[in-house]
Amino acid sequence: MTNTIAMPSSETKPMPNLNDAQQRAIYHTQGPMLVLAGAGSGKTRVLTHKIAHLISQGVDPSQILAVTFTNKAAKEMSHRVETLLGKGQDAGLWIGTFHSICSRILRREIGKYQGDSGRNWKNNFVIYDESDSMTAMKEAIKALELDDKLYNPKNIRYHVSNLKNQMISAFQYASKAVDFRAEKLARIYDTYETILYRNNALDFDDLLKKTVELLQQNPDVRDRYHRQFTHILVDEFQDTNDAQYEMVRLIVEGCTKQERMQLNFNTLWQNRTFTVVGDVDQSIYSWRGANFKICLNFQHDYPDSQMIKLEHNYRSAKNILQVANAIIENNSERLPKELISVKPDGEKVTCYEAKDDRDEAFYIIERFQKLVQTGKYRPGDCCILYRTNSQSRVFEDILMSKGLSYTVVGGIKFYERREIKDVLAYLNIVFNDQDAFSVKRVLNVPKRGIGKTTVEKLETYANQNGISLYQALKQVDQIPDISGKTPKAIGGFVSVIENLKAHVENTSLHEFIIYTLEETGYLNELKMEDPLDNDGRIQNVEEFVSVARNYLLDNPEGDLAGFLTQMSLLSDIDNAEPAENKFVLMTMHAAKGLEFDVVAVAGLEEGLFPHSRSLSDKTQMEEERRLMYVGVTRARDHLFLTYSRRRLVFGEFRYGMPSRFLKEAPQELFTGNYTLDQEERYGGGSFDDDYRGGGYKRKIYGQRESGYTSSRFEEDEPPVSRIRPKRSTEVLKVPPPNLFPVGTRVQHVKFGQGTVEQVIGEGEKAVYNVKFDTIPGRKLLDPKFAKLEAI
DNA sequence: GGTAAATCTTTTTTT
DNA sequence: AAGATTTACC
Numbered sequence: 175m176t177n178t179i180a181m182p183s184s185e186t187k188p189m190p191n192l193n194d195a196q197q198r199a200i201y202h203t204q205g206p207m208l209v210l211a212g213a214g215s216g217k218t219r220v221l222t223h224k225i226a227h228l229i230s231q232g233v234d235p236s237q238i239l240a241v242t243f244t245n246k247a248a249k250e251m252s253h254r255v256e257t258l259l260g261k262g263q264d265a266g267l268w269i270g271t272f273h274s275i276c277s278r279i280l281r282r283e284i285g286k287y288q289g290d291s292g293r294n295w296k297n298n299f300v301i302y303d304e305s306d307s308m309t310a311m312k313e314a315i316k317a318l319e320l321d322d323k324l325y326n327p328k329n330i331r332y333h334v335s336n337l338k339n340q341m342i343s344a345f346q347y348a349s350k351a352v353d354f355r356a357e358k359l360a361r362i363y364d365t366y367e368t369i370l371y372r373n374n375a376l377d378f379d380d381l382l383k384k385t386v387e388l389l390q391q392n393p394d395v396r397d398r399y400h401r402q403f404t405h406i407l408v409d410e411f412q413d414t415n416d417a418q419y420e421m422v423r424l425i426v427e428g429c430t431k432q433e434r435m436q437l438n439f440n441t442l443w444q445n446r447t448f449t450v451v452g453d454v455d456q457s458i459y460s461w462r463g464a465n466f467k468i469c470l471n472f473q474h475d476y477p478d479s480q481m482i483k484l485e486h487n488y489r490s491a492k493n494i495l496q497v498a499n500a501i502i503e504n505n506s507e508r509l510p511k512e513l514i515s516v517k518p519d520g521e522k523v524t525c526y527e528a529k530d531d532r533d534e535a536f537y538i539i540e541r542f543q544k545l546v547q548t549g550k551y552r553p554g555d556c557c558i559l560y561r562t563n564s565q566s567r568v569f570e571d572i573l574m575s576k577g578l579s580y581t582v583v584g585g586i587k588f589y590e591r592r593e594i595k596d597v598l599a600y601l602n603i604v605f606n607d608q609d610a611f612s613v614k615r616v617l618n619v620p621k622r623g624i625g626k627t628t629v630e631k632l633e634t635y636a637n638q639n640g641i642s643l644y645q646a647l648k649q650v651d652q653i654p655d656i657s658g659k660t661p662k663a664i665g666g667f668v669s670v671i672e673n674l675k676a677h678v679e680n681t682s683l684h685e686f687i688i689y690t691l692e693e694t695g696y697l698n699e700l701k702m703e704d705p706l707d708n709d710g711r712i713q714n715v716e717e718f719v720s721v722a723r724n725y726l727l728d729n730p731e732g733d734l735a736g737f738l739t740q741m742s743l744l745s746d747i748d749n750a751e752p753a754e755n756k757f758v759l760m761t762m763h764a765a766k767g768l769e770f771d772v773v774a775v776a777g778l779e780e781g782l783f784p785h786s787r788s789l790s791d792k793t794q795m796e797e798e799r800r801l802m803y804v805g806v807t808r809a810r811d812h813l814f815l816t817y818s819r820r821r822l823v824f825g826e827f828r829y830g831m832p833s834r835f836l837k838e839a840p841q842e843l844f845t846g847n848y849t850l851d852q853e854e855r856y857g858g859g860s861f862d863d864d865y866r867g868g869g870y871k872r873k874i875y876g877q878r879e880s881g882y883t884s885s886r887f888e889e890d891e892p893p894v895s896r897i898r899p900k901r902s903t904e905v906l907k908v909p910p911p912n913l914f915p916v917g918t919r920v921q922h923v924k925f926g927q928g929t930v931e932q933v934i935g936e937g938e939k940a941v942y943n944v945k946f947d948t949i950p951g952r953k954l955l956d957p958k959f960a961k962l963e964a965i
Numbered sequence: 966g967g968t969a970a971a972t973c974t975t976t977t978t979t980t
Numbered sequence: 981a982a983g984a985t986t987t988a989c990c
Contacts, residue, residue: 623966628966
């Protein structure tokens with residue numbers, strides 16, 4: 175980093191190493207501004223310098239609100255501001271994700287929030303993650319005695335989440351319900367809300383929605399934050415959703431949407447900064463409610479806003495950037511822009527066709543090793559990117575077998591592990607004993623002899639008497655049906671919790687967690703279960719204690735509330751320690767905002783990337799393409815793009831065609847063994863015969879021969895697909911292999927037209943998973959029996 | 966109420 | 981193929 179520059183004392187003395195557009199973005203501090211910042215254009219630098227500039231101009235840090243996309247980005251940004259200004263100079267700055275900023279506001283103000291049907295949360299609310307929210311949704315559907323086949327909890331949760339992101343309440347949704355199903359949905363939504371309310375819990379979407387409603391309902395609260403935050407900056411603006419935008423708008427303008435008409439923007443913008451930074455081409459979270467049209471509409475919402483484009487890319491070699499530019503040009507919904515690379519051409523982009531997923535992993539890892547051997551790169555500079563988390567497995571297997579160390583970012587998150595959730599459940603109960611989910615989770619962990627039927631009786635009693643589950647536990651003696659040893663066991667649990675409650679005040683956080691682990695007998699049970707800690711559970715629990723200790727070191731004022739909040743909102747990427755001796759693996763979503771010298775994008779196959787769920791929808795396909803753009807633009811020096819002819823999914827081989835994204839790039843920028851042309855691929859001959867080696871290509875091929883022998887022979891002739899073993903001996907007309915590759919449009923006599931989403935099994939035994947346009951769900955069809963025609 | 970066996974489900978991306 | 985969840989039996 176070249177950030178050893180002193181801050182200028184006035185606006186007339188520009189900072190060195192910043193280009194003209196960057197400087198204009200930094201020094202414009204009056205009024206709204208949209209910064210369209212392409213990948214690698216120094217967006218983070220602009221934001222940090224702008225914050226530092228504001229503070230150096232006398233703005234109190236507590237007047238600045240900076241919103242980032244991840245907690246890690248927040249941490250990094252405040253660190254960089256400190257580097258620019260000196261330690262502690264940024265004290266009081268509000269910086270964090272929308273979710274963490276909203277929790278901070280709600281912890282203070284939720285008492286003033288008026289929920290529907292008089293539901294008023296208390297400030298010791300707990301935050302439910304996706305799985306808790308899922309449990310609540312299942313409970314809601316069950317409570318209404320609805321069939322969870324017809325009302326799929328996952329589906330409905332997704333639907334409710336979307337409604338919340340659009341600020342639509344159950345009540346509002348019910349009033350507009352047009353059919354029977356919508357009415358039921360509204361009922362489920364409302365029941366779900368009731369369950370969360372009874373547990374004094376909020377889900378992720380509530381953090382945003384309830385903050386917005388709080389600000390709408392209370393002019394005094396709104397005005398307080400409006401006065402405080404005179405300088406607001408939002409990063410990754412293209413991934414903002416409606417609720418988030420409305421929250422920012424409420425604080426920036428200090429008025430409701432209705433009052434907005436009378437607002438005098440001329441006076442509003444005096445000494446007020448509102449800067450949003452984004453790149454429409456990198457909008458990859460629409461499935462989470464993000465709406466990049468907010469970005470496109472910004473100038474319409476704020477006609478007096480300034481707009482600045484950062485179009486110089488300081489990150490990627492020219493060849494890499496050209497590939498990215500060529501691919502993204504295939505999107506129609508975008509603001510035209512061409513990123514200009516300031517770096518040399520660099521090497522050609524390598525495109526590799528692997529025999530299978532293992533071959534692909536071997537190839538990438540060996541190429542990475544070669545680059546590390548040159549001494550120019552460390553393993554930590556090399557990153558493997560993929561579409562789905564499940565793809566990490568093959569890479570991990572092979573890295574492990576080679577004895578190489580690696581970090582997987584994402585996937586199973588630390589705090590989603592069973593033992594961590596158990597400990598967190600105890601802490602949650604101490605903090606908020608209304609949280610019935612946590613009570614249920616650990617009531618019998620460690621085993622206390624309290625079973626399912628007992629829990630059901632307790633719940634019934636609690637519901638009948640309008641008390642919380644924990645209150646019911648306390649009154650167990652008055653519940654007629656529970657007898658024998660059970661009341662004593664329950665009493666034991668209650669006294670453990672009461673004992674913990676008595677200790678929480680005067681014990682430091684990590685000591686309290688250790689106390690909890692011992693007092694509850696949880697640690698003992700772990701030790702009994704697995705004395706050698708083969709599963710690493712004890713280690714994870716110990717790690718958790720360290721997490722708490724670190725939290726206290728970072729936040730000297732921190733308490734249980736703050737710790738629990740942070741634990742709920744922390745994502746895996748936030749914890750990812752940059753270790754220079756470890757290869758990095760992650761999804762392209764997780765890679766947003768990061769950069770690496772060496773990058774491989776793996777699994778470039780139709781149906782995987784672009785994902786099968788996006789094949790038939792133009793909007794979704796464009797989002798996949800933006801994701802590809804994000805992946806490619808992570809690379810500084812070297813880029814590998816790979817795909818496999820077949821891959822093991824759910825224990826079956828699946829066949830795919832090379833991703834369309836590869837074909838969208840100018841082929842003269844590629845090198846490698848690829849064959850993207852379908853006619854050539856199926857014109858006859860095996861893959862190996864088909865190989866047309868040139869100098870460089872042959873070298874790769876040679877490596878492959880020597881390096882991947884074991885994988886080639888072990889897997890070359892896989893056991894016959896098990897999908898249709900019974901009929902396989904019958905003499906039938908055999909369709910050629912991959913008659914209908916993934917993505918093919920097909921016609922069926924009965925079902926009409928559809929798209930092939932998967933090919934399961936090999937050649938003649940292949941069956942095709944087809945999504946028909948008019949029928950919900952997918953149909954598994956065998957062309958030997960079903961009349962299928964490509965159209 | 967607890968265990969072992971059988972069966973179902975998973976893989977889109979995440980605050 | 982692996983994990984989670986449900987069921988069957990003690």
